[in-house]
Amino acid sequence: xxxxxxxxxxxxxxxxxxxxxxxxxxxxxxxxxxxxxxxxxxxxxxxxxxxxxxxxxxxxxxxxxxxxxxxxxxxxxxxxxxxxxxxxxxxxxxxxxxxxxxxxxxxxxxxxxxxxxxxxxxxxxxxxxxxxxxxxxxxxxxxxxxxxxxxxxxxxxxxxxxxxxxxxxxxxxxxxxxxxxxxxxxxxxxxxxxxxxxxxxxxxxxxxxxxxxxxxxxxxxxxxxxxxxxxxxxxxxxxxxxxxxxxxxxxxxxxxxxxxxxxxxxxxxxxxxxxxxxxxxxxxxxxxxxxxxxxxxxxx
Ligand SMILES: [Zn+2]
Numbered sequence: 001x002x003x004x005x006x007x008x009x010x011x012x013x014x015x016x017x018x019x020x021x022x023x024x025x026x027x028x029x030x031x032x033x034x035x036x037x038x039x040x041x042x043x044x045x046x047x048x049x050x051x052x053x054x055x056x057x058x059x060x061x062x063x064x065x066x067x068x069x070x071x072x073x074x075x076x077x078x079x080x081x082x083x084x085x086x087x088x089x090x091x092x093x094x095x096x097x098x099x100x101x102x103x104x105x106x107x108x109x110x111x112x113x114x115x116x117x118x119x120x121x122x123x124x125x126x127x128x129x130x131x132x133x134x135x136x137x138x139x140x141x142x143x144x145x146x147x148x149x150x151x152x153x154x155x156x157x158x159x160x161x162x163x164x165x166x167x168x169x170x171x172x173x174x175x176x177x178x179x180x181x182x183x184x185x186x187x188x189x190x191x192x193x194x195x196x197x198x199x200x201x202x203x204x205x206x207x208x209x210x211x212x213x214x215x216x217x218x219x220x221x222x223x224x225x226x227x228x229x230x231x232x233x234x235x236x237x238x239x240x241x242x243x244x245x246x247x248x249x250x251x252x253x254x255x256x257x258x259x260x261x262x263x264x265x266x267x268x269x270x271x272x273x274x275x276x277x278x279x280x281x282x283x284x285x286x287x288x289x290x291x292x293x294x295x296x297x298x299x300x
């Protein structure tokens with residue numbers, strides 16, 4: 001009790017000492033950046049280091065991220081953590097980012113596309129996101145691994161990476177406030193998590209085709225939507241899912257589900273599908289990170 005009184009006294013003295021209006025309100029935003037939903041991206045030619053347009057599209061990905069940062073800062077955001085969440089997670093050009101942000105890069109990591117999120121953030125933005133593998137529409141639509149996974153379900157429902165990552169943020173009571181990507185990605189995510197701000201920078205015509213905006217127009221749109229999202233940040237609710245979390249993963253191949261079923265924590269649902277129950281989204285995300293990254297030949 002005495003300690004509590006002293007703390008209250010200290011707080012009272014501190015607030016008297018601060019002149020009125022001197023306290024700047026802190027606002028902290030987490031931005032997870034993928035690449036499939038970046039303006040102009042339609043195929044691996046833009047998405048992988050061996051693609052003939054990859055270096056150019058790293059510039060566009062970085063510029064879209066900077067547009068989101070500019071919009072957020074214009075609306076009062078004071079602290080930003082970025083997460084490079086595509087491929088090798090070494091895509092964003094760090095020399096072209098503002099010096100006062102922090103960047104999470106490199107895979108694997110326990111919380112994957114949401115590494116670094118915690119309860120101190122006020123909101124989350126997704127830039128360059130794409131639709132799920134369960135969606136018949138969407139440029140490069142996939143969930144975590146286009147080569148290996150045919151479906152990811154949380155508590156019985158197929159999810160996109162956006163919805164999965166929104167549930168990770170929801171674990172920390174942080175709402176998703178904005179998404180950019182193709183029309184399918186924005187539509188699918190808003191159907192899952194609610195009426196967040198969406199910046200549609202291209203319209204899918206197939207897995208490897210789209211009608212796209214020009215980069216400068218995409219930056220303007222993303223900047224404007226990021227600013228609008230922060231301006232009405234109080235409107236958004238964290239996306240929380242029921243715990244324990246029942247995760248089902250359907251593999252494209254047969255042997256991953258066979259081998260994972262050797263583990264007593266894993267149930268084999270059918271030939272290609274396994275089920276894992278995580279106590280929360282943290283345990284569930286680490287499980288996904290493990291099964292999509294582990295192989296016995298890993299070096300170093
Ligand atoms: Zn990606």
